[in-house]
Amino acid sequence: MSKDTFVFTSSTLRSLRLQREMLEWEDRRRAASRQYASRRYQLASRSPLSLPRPSRRIQYCRDPAVHNALYTGDVPRVQSIFKDETTADVIVETISEELVWSAEMGLWVLTPQKKHTSPLSITAARGYRDCVKHLLLQGAQVDAMVGGRAALHESCASHRAECTRLLLGYGANPNIFSEEGLAPLHLCTTQETLPCAQLLLEYGALVNQHTRDHRASPLHVAAKHGLDDHVKLYLCYGANVAHRNREGETALNAACASADRPEDAGRYYQVAKRLLDAGADVRIAGRKNHTPLHNACSNCHLRLVELLLQHGAEVNVSNCAGYTPMDCALQAVEDYLEGEPERVAVALLDHGAAPVNPKMLKFCASSPRVMEVVLNSYDRVLSCDSWVGSVPPEVWRKHQRFYDSVLRLVNQPRPLQHLTRCAVRKQLGTRCHLGVAELKLPSSLKDYLRLPLEGCLK
Template sequence: MSGETFAFTSSTLRSLRLQREMVEWEERRRAASRELACRRYQPVTRGFLAFPRPGRRPQYCRDPAVHNALYTGDFHKIKSIFKDETTTNLIVESVCEELAWSAELGMWVLTPQKQHTSPLRITSSRGYQDCVKHLLLHGAEVDAVVGGKAALHDSCANHRAECTRLLLSYSADPNILSEEGLAPLHLCTTQESLPCAQLLLEYGALVNQNTRDRRASPLHVAAKHGLDDHVKLYLCYGANIGHRNREGETALNSACASADKPKAAGCYYRVVKRLLESGADAQLAGRKNHTPLHNACSNCHLRIVELLLQHGAEVNIRNCAGYTPVDCALQAVEDYLEGEPEKLIATLLNHGAAPIHPKMLKFCALSPRTMEVILNTYDRILSCDSWMESVPSEVWQEHHVFYDSALCLLNQPRSLQHLARCAIRKQLGRRCHQGIAQLELPSSLQEYLRLPLEGYLK
């Protein structure tokens, strides 16, 4: 087969790679031995000006047995392997195959990528407290940043409170930054990490320390993940509630923008409530001039919208694209059909939202209830083929009573009762949500003024 290529199997390639690693390891070992021998027989002279001692060269470990002992927390093996400063500060190296784009081949290929960590990082991330203590007692550098992070980053990210306490008691820096510019407090992103956050602050972590790139504070991170207890903790330690990140967003903006999952709605509601009660400004706009109300409407979060409106959010402010909060809510209707978007639209209209242009009705094609609320704000229904054509036939058939009543009223006068409702709502304007309750009218008529759903138009 001298003129042909040999088809390597995966096992063959793995064997060749292991052999290459063994050769590299042996070469490094021999080089280290030669250097040690030279130092041993070289005379040492100490003059008036002494040169500083060179730092320790990093030692790499690729032994699977050592890796297995660390990842499984085998305390007896770890005690037998890591006995001094040199071994406890080994760099644990592993190789994994990752997809990378090859411009030469014009395709994605698997390429070996080296990953580095340390014994202290591995044991801290897995909560092996006895192993962590053994490594620290035998000279492990508590603040060593290996593979981009220190051990304290891993213990906090994996909510290992006891390991976090142990590292801090051995003088770990609570404000140490990773290569990505994150402090340990920025990695407390789950409810289970609250004890770690408390320990960090007790040991001097800076509550207003920002990430290097986005300039986000721990309060931003907690608000983004809907962590009410973390938010409360940071505010007690003096977190700056008005701080803006690089995109100009406050913690309130982050919370409202991240509340996009209905299952986590309660968590974000509590965070927003706490921030507003602590003095957060409901009108501060962030990225693309999005206010918290824009973000909450985009996520169809009725309770947060009501909170923001109660705290002075402007209902008709426009973002950079010219959209009001109502526009954002309409564009999200199809994504949140189960979130009762019609109630959100009615709430915004009752707080003085400007009349909705008929061209926006196309966004309500799958929600006839939302369309009913909007059409009941018009004194007459204009012919508009765009929204009629956007309604799927199956939806039209299911709600034919409503759509047939709308067709009958095209370019026709509405009932006198409805026209009176439109006149009263127009007169009340932004005070509609409060003014209706103060009118000396029967409760049934007050409810009629609030745009109730009837399933048809008249």
Template sequence: MAQETFAFSSSALRSLRLQRELLEREDRRRALARESATRRFQPEPPRPPRRPQYCRDPTVHNALYTGDLLRIKSIFKDETTTNLVMETVSEELVWEPEQGLWVLSPRRQQTSALRIAAGRGYSDCARHLLLRGAEVDAVVGGRAPLHDCAAAPRPDCARLLLAFGADPNVLSAEGAAPLHLCTAPDSLACAELLLAHGAQVNLGTRDRQVTALHVAARQGLVAHVELYLRHGADPARRSRQGETPLNAACAAAERPEDAERFCRVAERLLAAGADPGAAGRKDHTPLHNACGNGQPRLARLLLRHGADATVPNCAGYTPLDCALHAVDEYRHQRPEETIALLLDHGAGPVHPKMLKFCCRHPPALEVVLNAYDRIPPAESWVGAVPPELWQEHREFYTSAVRMAGQPRRLQHLARCAVRRHLGARCHLAVPKLCLPPPLRHYLQLPLQGTLS
């Protein structure tokens, strides 16, 4: 026996153990490779969906909503607990038509632990949940965690989720990707992260086919629009209703204080090749929308890029008709400037029935009436003028009624003839005419406060 054995040194034993571990690791690797190859040609049957488990414990909910990391670590220790559905039940009044009365009905709201932590910016809590097996793309309660990060916005948590393999194009229950939820100015960092990790910039929502560029244009987000265009966003892409991003921007520019940023959005889109005459919903062009919202600067921009001032929508209304409909609502935004602008770009005199929409703003009514060579009868609008407004502008209204149906001065008839001949070139040709400055000014339909 002594001749068949020999003593091993400690270093030799360590070497043998290491060699054995390496051989076992190689055996496991080969086994996994064979198993992977087998699955490739013989896909395994689909696993049955995991039955959701619910947590209604307010203590657990409170730990998540307050970002209590120590308590979260003590509660969420494995894959089962981290993927619990957090459910709250509240009572709300709903109308029961069969009973004819209001009754209390339970309203259930569901979310996930990861959604709560990520949506509130608790990155340490979110990291713990992810390391314990939380499903990064699980859509619970209609959204995935990345949707909440984009909507909040929480760029740090969005970066964390993406680092753990979150899908930047995951769809919510409503069919929206995280990029569609970047609707605030401070969500730019989230949008940049999503695009850097493969978000599809031209991906449309499931039902309406609205892209991220539509959303940014509708919100007046200049920096977002620039970012999406740099990443290949299509400014001609239409939603299911036929609207382009330029349509969306012009339709949303409703408040005077928003005029500046929506003009900048429109400038970026037009520079990228957007069609200023693209008709969208109800055949409204961007110019229809701009005029309907009382935005003279936006209308001027569109006309400078070739928008047609005479094209009708599905109801037969031209941009000038839309501008007249908006006079009463936007009288403090100088709607007469928009009207004069459209007339200088080829818009013709409107139907007399449209005068009732601008008669309560004398400057707008004066510009419109000066587009006629013979003022139409006043019966269509005179009854819509409030008595106190008539008293305030008695001279103008009296002259408008007196001149109705009567021939205008020869000077005005000559002005109408020149403008009719120039048509859509008025805005370019009139300033270049070899005429005395007062006559050139007269051709541009200045306000005089009376008609003659």
């Protein structure tokens, strides 16, 4: 058997047969519809009040040869096939098998699903500029909405700048909405789409136009994807940093919430810095009353946390669940053990974060470094019953010296040196991060006030 052939199973043959029957049924339905429309038109034409001649009939194409010419950008073939306005606006129809839940059968079944698009959208999405130009010259409707999107949506989403320029030059609407309620600017979600975003704005795209459902602006979209160049561009065109989406989030909220991968930390830091420099309000809470600081702490993003604190973020504000930014940071410890979560805790404490509710200690039980920082913010070690059972045995064995030191100090007085540290830090309050450096003390004592890690409690 040739390597280019394969055996058709019974289910495959059945699927092909069903698909063929569906196509034949669809052809018969369309033929009947055309015949009915033709009869109505003939009757109307005999009446004194005859109706105007209808617009040209929509044609569908399922020819694989035509599809292949479009998807491969075969210019000679495209020129030979699409010779007039009627063929240029043909609807390209494909059928693919998709899993659909059948309530009657109680299982997932493969069902043929039709997908519609246009020759202009296909070629624009793939960057076939010559094909796009030929179709436009033949009269293809530049803003035709087929399959939920116009050609301009496809060219921008696929970062095809030359096709985007061509479509806009032929009058494409830069603010056209897709069926999903998205303008082309909302589809510029990667760094490669920057030239498309620039072209859209040059041709009149509205920089503050929001999506239909979520009311997200292009600035929200760029911030969510960590696109600093896009953010800079939109701000230059007058983007509103105070605009809030349907959930009440600003672009700054979106950036801080999306910075959940350590490898992307730098990009989101730059976006947040640019937004703050443009006047973004660090205190605005969005979804579930999460402030940007709540989101940054949930992602254990140290530089972002420090940036927000420098711009006046409130460390003791609670979200709708009653959690402070410190609580969010502790809940994220297990997911970011390699991200130095103890430094996030120190930064919050240095800006006046209140002592942690003992019930939250179970979330950082597997990180001795975070646990040491948090416990040193108390003037005594409270009962360990709420968290000691959450320490994995292997972690306990590896850091037994630390955990044993904690157990020895439960409800015992801490040394006078530690009590003095607690008193000084409490007095400095939200200025602790600046005040320690101003104290006229030896450098060793200043370091002690900054809650250094020692590997055990004393």
